[in-house]
Amino acid sequence: MIEKDGVAPLEMVAKEFPSDPDIxxxxxxxIECYKEIPCxxxxxxxxxxxxxxxxxxxxRPHIDFDKCTGCAVCVYNCPGLAITVRQINDEGALLKIPYEFLPLPQKGDSVNVINREGRVIGQGVVKRVQNTMRQDHTPLIHVETRKEHIMDAMTIEVIA
Ligand code: SF4
Ligand code: SF4
Incomplete structure (x- = not known):
């Protein structure tokens, strides 16, 4: 429960997704910004x-999915790391995740995919590490994983 441990249940998360999954x-x-905060x-x-x-x-922020291009500018500008970009295709799911840990993974690496409770739920492959000056030390990891993780994937873990 989010009030107890800060973990949003999937029913709550689902409300932040487009109602039409084809979108x-x-x-x-x-955007997973569940509290009213001055930001x-x-x-x-x-x-x-x-x-x-x-x-x-x-x-709380409201998103217009018709206008959103998935550019991810908001992802690295959010101080709460509360935004991810998500996309599905016929084979899998592609996520752009803000990642402020070291070491950064490298393109092509296999990584663990982690859910909101911090548990490993599967594996992914890093497609790109986006880390430009304008991102101000908030790299984005573009990771491909299984389609079933489109909602419960939250971050990645570098495999040592
Ligand atoms: S900054 Fe880009 S990803 Fe974020 S809401 Fe705007 S268009 Fe979508
Ligand atoms: S920038 Fe992030 S934390 Fe701030 S209101 Fe937007 S989503 Fe919430």
């Missing part, structure tokens, strides 16, 4: 005006 055949930001870099950084918080900065 995820294109990359979309999934809005996601809104101000989105180049496509896809995120709205509005006048009251305490409100």
């Amino acid at each position: 995820l055949y294109k990359p979309k930001a999934i 809005n870099p996601c809104e101000t950084s989105c180049p496509f005006d896809a995120i709205t918080i509005g006048e009251d900065i305490n409100k």
Whole structure:
């Protein structure tokens, strides 16, 4: 339960996904910002005006999936690491995950895929490590994994 241990149950997570799962055949930001907090870099950084918080900065962000291109600018601008970009294709799922640990994985590495409770739920392959100056030390790991993990995957673990 999120109130007890900070872990959002999947029923709660599902509400942040597009109601039409086919929308995820294109990359979309999934925002898991469940509390009302005074914060809005996601809104101000989105180049496509896809995120709205509005006048009251305490409100939770709302995303317009029609406007979201999956560019991931909001992902590395979110101080709470509360946003990921997720996409499905016929074979699997592709996620862009903010990752602020060292060592960073390398392209082609196999990694463990971790859920919100910190448990290993499967494996993935790193397709790209995106780490430009404008990301200000919040690298994005592009990882491909099994389609069934599109919702429960949250981060990755480098395999030593
Ligand atoms: S992924 Fe890009 S287009 Fe989508 S909400 Fe984030 S910044 Fe905006
Ligand atoms: S930037 Fe992140 S933490 Fe701040 S309101 Fe947006 S999603 Fe929530």
